[in-house]
Amino acid sequence: MRSGRALIVAVLVALAVVLFAAPAAANPLTGGKPPAEAASPPAAASPAASGWYAEFWRLVRNLQREASRQIGRHMYAIAKGESPTALLVGMGLAFLYGVLHTLGPGHGKMVVASYFLAHDARIGRGLMMGLKIAVTHVISAVALVWLADITFRKMLGGSPAEVRWVQLASYASIAAIGVWMFYRAVRRSFAGAGDGHGHDSCAHDHAPAHGHEHNAKQARRQQSLLAVTAGLAPCTGALLIMLYALANGIVLSGILLVACISAGMALAVAAIGIFCILARQAALAAVTRDSRPRRWFASGLEYLGAVAITGIGALFFVATMQGTVVAG
């Protein structure tokens, strides 16, 4: 674990150096230029724009827009004290927004899916993962608005730097955890090679009882770490709700709404996690009863999971750095 921590620290330090080079996404109302003519050739629809995947994504986006606009209207009603049911309806909408937001493009669910496809886990761990991500997400949104003093003014010009820092830190940590998982997978393969008894019990392998417990503890710690890093970067919706609440003196309602968003996220993440836990079990069961190919398959999944999590972290990190180029 120590080397893992060292790795994370190293990445964070490197991150701190790089951060200052990262400009923010621009709001065209207040600044920025349109993309250059040359940079946007007579655009053809990307293949991503058609097909079921795009249709699904578009549906999610439209629903999310509606949910977010309705939340705005209900928060106005809450602030005005006009409607006693506004808070309840708002909470329902926020929950829906949380579910949709998780289904939309994002790193959280990909990390969770990769993790649970790569590692044996009980269904309860999937639920816990969702819960931990959600709790982190609430705390992070509230803390950023209250403590880091993110104001509307900063959101007006584009993504506030603080939010980007948290995002970049979160993605970098995810990549680091992926690297650490890879390292562990390598170690385990080598340990496994020396072990001749071919236990049948999947990935919890070979070690005497105390080692087994140690592994489980380590796995739980790894899951917590992943959950915290994945939940760390708050969604824009949660930030806006907190800002609006603060500006209109309805802080408690704001926290409740953010908690509902997070509960929706927790549910969706847990569902994805549990789906992957079951998928993994089914896949392992289907491969073979023979212990050796099964072990290979299991360790193959472990490598793949580590690579996927590293890749997701790196991809989002780079994308966030470039987000700017896109916005012009």
Place this chain on the structure above:
Amino acid sequence: MGRGRFTAALILSLFFGVLPRSGVAHPHVWISNVATFVFEGDKIVALRLEWTFDEFYGAMMGEEFDANRDRRFDAAEIATIHDKAFANLKSFNYFTVFRAGGQTVKFEGAENFSAEIVKGTVVYRFTLPLPAPVDPATEKVSLSVHDPTYYIEVVLDRVDPVRYEGNKGPPCHFAISEDKENPIWFGMVFPLHVALTCGGS
């Protein structure tokens, strides 16, 4: 199965290299748009746009620009908004792609800009004069208002999105569709497109 899903997830995320970019979750701001075609005689001479922002952005604007906190914008505050949160749109041609006879019109500027706080959000109103009058009976006219960077999503007002003023020519009707020819946001988003038909054609 497990491996397949992994590969699928990886390929999807790499292939749609764009998706992670919306980790910053575009769009950030929504505008509901009402467009009025302003006629003189039977020719279109200007477009008048009315933009209603979403509540969150409206609240932001209120906090930023309602300097004296009276929950309305006075002339001085509107002037500030114009300079700080509108003038820059000129370089975006006011998000307005107005095509007449296949040509996209470049606007010289906007007139009669106003900003108002309505029900906790903000409404912009402004007029875009056309450089030359357009006869919609003889030229194919279409309008698509969108932010090419997709920072803002412009949707059409749900109740009454397109209006006409002072049309002395043949009556017009409009059709709304998605502009599949000119996608934005890495070809993933089709902006809304209003095609105008006036007279028999």
